[in-house]
Amino acid sequence: MRDKAPFFVVAGLIVLGLLGLFMLRAGDEGRRVDRSAIGVHGLGLVVREAGLNLRQSHPRLSPHIRDLSIRVFALYDTNLLGDDPAPETKRDLFFQKTQKSITLDDLRTKLSELPTVLLLPKWTTGMFEAGIAHELTLIPAPSIRRVTRQLGLRGLSLRRAGPSFSDITADGHAIALFHAQGFEPGSLPAMCRPEVTAGELVLVMSCDVPETQQITWIVADPDLMNNHGLANGDNRAMALTVLRARLDGDTRPIYLDTSGELLTSYEEAESERQEYERSPTDLSRFFDYPFNVLWAMLLIVLGVLYWRGARRFGPIAKLTDQGREMSRTATIAAKGRLLRLSGNDGQLVADFVRAQLLDLTQQTFGPDVGAAGQKRFFAHLARQDASLAHDFETTAHGLISNAATLPRGELYRQLGHYKSLLEKVVNAHGSLRISKNR
Known part of the structure; x- marks a missing residue:
């Protein structure tokens, strides 16, 4: 019932505004x-x-x-x-x-x-x-x-x-x-x-x-x-x-x-002038008219603004709702900045691929899949395209394990290959989201 309260407030303001316009028409x-x-x-x-x-x-x-x-x-x-x-x-x-x-x-x-x-x-x-x-x-x-x-x-x-x-x-x-x-x-x-x-x-x-x-x-x-x-x-x-x-x-x-x-x-x-006195009727x-038009329009505008703030954009989000996700995003951003400053491109690429695989897994199966989520993701991809799944898994795991020791030229070549495979996974096979019960 609390979620519907803003709706009733907005509806009430708009009804009052329209009623004011109707009364204005009748009175005028x-x-x-x-x-x-x-x-x-x-x-x-x-x-x-x-x-x-x-x-x-x-x-x-x-x-x-x-x-x-x-x-x-x-x-x-x-x-x-x-x-x-x-x-x-x-x-x-x-x-x-x-x-x-x-x-x-x-x-x-x-x-x-x-x-x-x-x-x-x-x-x-x-x-x-x-x-x-x-x-x-x-x-x-x-x-x-x-x-x-x-x-x-x-x-x-x-x-x-x-x-x-x-x-x-x-x-x-x-x-x-x-x-x-x-x-x-x-x-x-x-x-x-x-x-x-x-x-x-x-x-x-x-x-x-x-x-x-x-x-x-x-x-x-x-x-x-x-x-x-x-x-x-x-x-x-x-x-x-x-x-x-x-x-x-x-x-x-x-x-x-x-x-x-x-x-x-x-x-x-x-x-x-001598007999005139101010009274509450003033x-x-x-x-x-024309002030009643302004009052009626003001009620309608307030209703629309309240709707935009309370209903369209939703209530203020609590930090506990997205605390873990926000903390992970902040950690990755901070670590990436340090790696860029230190010139360690290999470790930066490994962390990038690891975080991207995690995002793909969560998009497909939801946020609570645990450590077995990536294996389940590649198995699901293999049922659609075994060759693409094998190449994508091999390239991704290779970058995660060996990116820090690869020469810069080889690192960029494998990263480009990984991106082309990722594009095929996303574009050629559409959404990977499936039921959690599978």
Whole structure:
């Protein structure tokens, strides 16, 4: 069980890291929507390129409403008075109509704080999860009418054009909308007025939404300003036209609000600084994006490093395990050095051949063969090649017995012959390892 402990530690670290990444993905769903085809992240880039001031919402920042001109808010909720059940299957996720929830009270507060350009929902989650813009991924019109009724805009009729792209001219711009979505002009409530029309469709209207203190511009088709729509036709120019008309000369930044939370503030800056206190909850910032990515990756890296150290290379070897072998190797190395220094090449060759025969015997029969191991080795070799076994044994024993007295030329000649025979033993006959029971 102790040998498996490193495995469980590594597996635990990797599981924790993957779980952290999964929780990050789940907790960062809003960011995924903003950067998806139905999100409005690209609108911020377009507005800045056009030279207009823009401020992006951030969960840690609370800008004062007096420093902002208008709010742009995309609605991804089709039921402001309740929560839809979480999807349990892929099919449920594909037809999911609410991507980011917001309560009716919070939405009314947003509409009351600042003049707002409100984008109505149009697409289900399947539109960006599967990358399919199709009639199947359209939110049913009754669900959108429910939202307008909850806002107090009763009697408003929604209409969609064609099963394909509609090339529409509005305010001099040739816009392109897939399944163009607009309001019936005759269905507009008394509190609403058309601002942008295209044929028999009202694309943008301004309304005095009940229980709010600002005029709200409602965009029927979010493809006029979302990431998917800004790449089509002249939608980008049309979006800028709508925003400039809503600004009406105001030079303060546009507030691109992508959060369902109430992030703007009314308090004075001085009072905010005086009332602000540090709390343990500030520590949670180190576990928010992007720090949570770093923590998750760190756990995975630690798991891999622990595996390399504890499992791949094994535990630290005890000296007693290889003491005899290490002692023998050290003794041979020391003796060889002394013989080289003394110029006794013959004795050095004899010791070399003796040690090599011992290694061959241990490789073949194992380490515990005793003195009879060499005889058994040559007998085993003779069963495979008697002539080679005889020549190899004669040459090896001759070098072990007589190398110290041989002339240098003869010594080197016999050593070369021994090496050629050794090469035949190893290469021509492959591995010599056999069962110890033989």
